[in-house]
Amino acid sequence: MTDSHEIESRLRQAAESLLREKKVNLFIGYEKASLPFRTAPLFLTAPKEAGRLVWNPFCTANLAVYLPRLFKAPADAREAKTAPPPPKVGLVVKGCDARSVVALIQERQVPRENLVLVGIACPGIVDRRKAERALGDHAALGAGEDAKGNVRAVVDDGTEVTLHRERIVADACLECRAPTPLLHDVLIGAPVEGKQADAARRRVAEFESKPLDARWARLQETFSACIRCNACRQACPLCAGCKTCLLDQTRPRWIGAGTDISDVATYHLLRAFHLAGRCTECGACARACPMGLDVRLLSRKMSQEVEDLYGYRPGEAADATPVLSAFSLDDSQDFITEP
Amino acid sequence: MTEKKIPIASLDKFLARLAERGTVYAPGKDASGDLALMAMPLGEPVLLDYGNFTLSPKAFFLPQTQTLLCFRDGKAQEPPLPEQAAFLFGVRPCDAAALRALDKVFLDSEPPDPYYAHSRARTTVIALACTQPMPSCFCTSVGGGPGDAAGADVLAMCLEADLLMRAQTPKGEELLASVADLLAEPTPQDAQAAEERIRAAEDQIAPVWTADSAQRLRDAYDSPLWAAASQKCLGCGTCSFLCPTCHCFDITDELRNGTGRRVRTWDCCAYPLFTLHASGHNPRPTPKERWRQRLMHKFRYALENHDRFFCVGCGRCIRSCPASMDLRTVLKEIGG
Numbered sequence: 001m002t003d004s005h006e007i008e009s010r011l012r013q014a015a016e017s018l019l020r021e022k023k024v025n026l027f028i029g030y031e032k033a034s035l036p037f038r039t040a041p042l043f044l045t046a047p048k049e050a051g052r053l054v055w056n057p058f059c060t061a062n063l064a065v066y067l068p069r070l071f072k073a074p075a076d077a078r079e080a081k082t083a084p085p086p087p088k089v090g091l092v093v094k095g096c097d098a099r100s101v102v103a104l105i106q107e108r109q110v111p112r113e114n115l116v117l118v119g120i121a122c123p124g125i126v127d128r129r130k131a132e133r134a135l136g137d138h139a140a141l142g143a144g145e146d147a148k149g150n151v152r153a154v155v156d157d158g159t160e161v162t163l164h165r166e167r168i169v170a171d172a173c174l175e176c177r178a179p180t181p182l183l184h185d186v187l188i189g190a191p192v193e194g195k196q197a198d199a200a201r202r203r204v205a206e207f208e209s210k211p212l213d214a215r216w217a218r219l220q221e222t223f224s225a226c227i228r229c230n231a232c233r234q235a236c237p238l239c240a241g242c243k244t245c246l247l248d249q250t251r252p253r254w255i256g257a258g259t260d261i262s263d264v265a266t267y268h269l270l271r272a273f274h275l276a277g278r279c280t281e282c283g284a285c286a287r288a289c290p291m292g293l294d295v296r297l298l299s300r301k302m303s304q305e306v307e308d309l310y311g312y313r314p315g316e317a318a319d320a321t322p323v324l325s326a327f328s329l330d331d332s333q334d335f336i337t338e339p
Numbered sequence: 340m341t342e343k344k345i346p347i348a349s350l351d352k353f354l355a356r357l358a359e360r361g362t363v364y365a366p367g368k369d370a371s372g373d374l375a376l377m378a379m380p381l382g383e384p385v386l387l388d389y390g391n392f393t394l395s396p397k398a399f400f401l402p403q404t405q406t407l408l409c410f411r412d413g414k415a416q417e418p419p420l421p422e423q424a425a426f427l428f429g430v431r432p433c434d435a436a437a438l439r440a441l442d443k444v445f446l447d448s449e450p451p452d453p454y455y456a457h458s459r460a461r462t463t464v465i466a467l468a469c470t471q472p473m474p475s476c477f478c479t480s481v482g483g484g485p486g487d488a489a490g491a492d493v494l495a496m497c498l499e500a501d502l503l504m505r506a507q508t509p510k511g512e513e514l515l516a517s518v519a520d521l522l523a524e525p526t527p528q529d530a531q532a533a534e535e536r537i538r539a540a541e542d543q544i545a546p547v548w549t550a551d552s553a554q555r556l557r558d559a560y561d562s563p564l565w566a567a568a569s570q571k572c573l574g575c576g577t578c579s580f581l582c583p584t585c586h587c588f589d590i591t592d593e594l595r596n597g598t599g600r601r602v603r604t605w606d607c608c609a610y611p612l613f614t615l616h617a618s619g620h621n622p623r624p625t626p627k628e629r630w631r632q633r634l635m636h637k638f639r640y641a642l643e644n645h646d647r648f649f650c651v652g653c654g655r656c657i658r659s660c661p662a663s664m665d666l667r668t669v670l671k672e673i674g675g
Contacts, residue, residue, distance in 0.1 A: 034475075034665040034668065035657065035663070039663065040663035043570045061662065065573065066571075133372065137388065137389075139390060139471075139474065156471065221370055225371065228403075228580075229577045229607075230574075231573070234574050234661070235575070248612055253591065256591070256602070257589060257604040258403060258404030259404045287661070288573075288575065290393065290577045290580075290581055291373070
């Protein structure tokens with residue numbers, strides 16, 4: 001694993017030269033946030049400000065979410081006349097973020113030629129909820145990374161606490177099969193080995209092994225705690241790539257706006273279905289959830305289905321046809337049943 | 340103003356007495372381990388040493404989903420409002436103060452909101468003074484404080500082995516009178532100890548620039564700052580759904596074959612749909628206008644219209660923002 005400080009300084013150099021040489025006019029990365037265990041997205045245009053970029057275990061956001069809005073097609077001919085040319089964008093990507101970029105390129109939401117991807121071989125990022133839980137009754141005042149890659153936090157009584165990385169790493173990272181970006185223009189850090197394919201499958205299998213009542217109870221528990229804030233949808237790069245969303249339609253209104261269990265369940269089920277064959281399993285949805293819900297429970301299962309039925313994993317090849325746009329006579333049809 | 344004290348060891352007895360008269364909600368952990376106001380009995384001791392709840396208590400007064408009318412066979416019927424009394428124990432002073440802001444909107448307007456008024460009347464709020472503010476707290480910069488009682492019926496303050504309780508309203512006076520046998524007279528030293536704890540908490544809260552915010556925001560309406568600040572906003576509703584003072588709502592009719600309901604649900608100014616006109620025009624077309632609105636509402640329009648901030652400094656929007664946005668930073672940039 002390459003030292004975070006070294007990655008950070010190489011990242012700053014890369015961003016500085018990309019902006020200075022005008023290879024990009026916008027560089028999106030992470031900067032220090034006002035609270036511990038977090039970073040904030042940073043939109044850089046001036047090369048001299050590259051020193052604000054950071055790389056640490058708290059670089060959790062999937063920055064690909066910001067790409068579709070930068071390349072939005074003009075709404076009409078009048079808007080097209082005055083629209084500025086599409087920007088050249090430099091973007092920091094982890095393995096999962098790069099998969100999202102690939103999926104957006106495949107879906108023609110983002111032009112590859114306008115992107116400079118600065119890939120970072122990612123050792124797994126920290127789930128701030130896990131970190132905050134691990135501190136028990138104490139609140140962190142500051143946090144950083146030690147030489148071994150563990151997190152050191154200063155807590156409110158003035159003491160320092162070491163949190164072992166593997167205990168507080170995000171769930172998605174525990175299941176990540178490609179932490180080193182597959183698509184990149186610059187790669188920083190020595191390649192990191194991926195997890196076995198069965199890591200995510202174990203989570204699905206564990207859920208599926210329960211009787212129907214228990215499965216429904218588990219789903220109900222998740223749905224009834226959901227506050228419908230849309231953070232999971234808004235943090236998702238693939239959702240950002242959708243031009244319209246049925247949630248934003250009011251004539252007719254497909255889903256009630258409230259928190260009745262049928263509306264919440266419909267929301268999560270539809271989102272999981274619409275992400276089938278598209279979800280790159282970055283876990284941004286789950287980390288964005290203010291209620292700490294495992295909103296990936298359903299999408300994990302959908303990913304597994306798509307892989308088993310079609311041998312397809314989203315975000316691996318920019319020139320591949322997205323699975324739901326492709327048809328082959330050899331496609332499995334076992335799931336089609338007589339009514 | 341009655342002031343009494345109760346041994347912390349007798350707190351369960353106190354809450355059990357309230358439970359005879361209605362539903363009691365007290366600080367506990369929910370199914371996912373988050374801090375929440377949970378309906379008693381909790382199954383474990385009531386927490387006294389905590390930061391604040393993930394969700395603000397506003398849902399007790401403005402439910403996220405509320406059926407206003409039911410329709411059937413061409414007739415509309417109002418569903419009955421819950422009659423039972425509710426007691427919220429352990430509301431933090433910031434969240435209690437937020438009720439004062441909501442009162443301005445829902446009670447001091449003409450006509451007042453009957454649903455809110457009903458919830459407010461049947462609910463007794465027992466606030467618990469803060470002794471351990473979080474790094475995201477800034478109540479002292481928006482007219483509040485860790486020992487403030489505004490919006491609460493009773494203010495409780497933790498001492499070494501006792502809770503000092505101060506009635507703030509007739510409802511609070513009545514509550515303390517109803518459990519008088521559990522209460523003791525506090526000594527002047529108790530009051531002093533409480534003051535010291537509150538002052539110590541106050542000292543831990545970093546000030547945020549809010550002075551002249553209405554005037555400065557008026558001047559900054561066209562500032563390029565809004566575009567820069569809103570660039571990272573994802574447009575989710577986390578900040579406003581967790582906010583104890585955000586109160587915007589939507590009303591929809593859900594109808595099917597002549598049967599259905601009229602339902603009021605939380606809404607949020609971060610959503611494009613919030614201002615989308617039937618014509619297709621949207622006066623707040625991008626995150627820039629939407630995010631500016633949120634800040635303007637809290638730190639300018641509220642002052643102009645209601646003579647108070649519509650922010651109580653609880654910091655939920657800062658703690659839970661998926662893009663780590665911090666309104667304190669933007670306020671500072673405007674003020675500086």
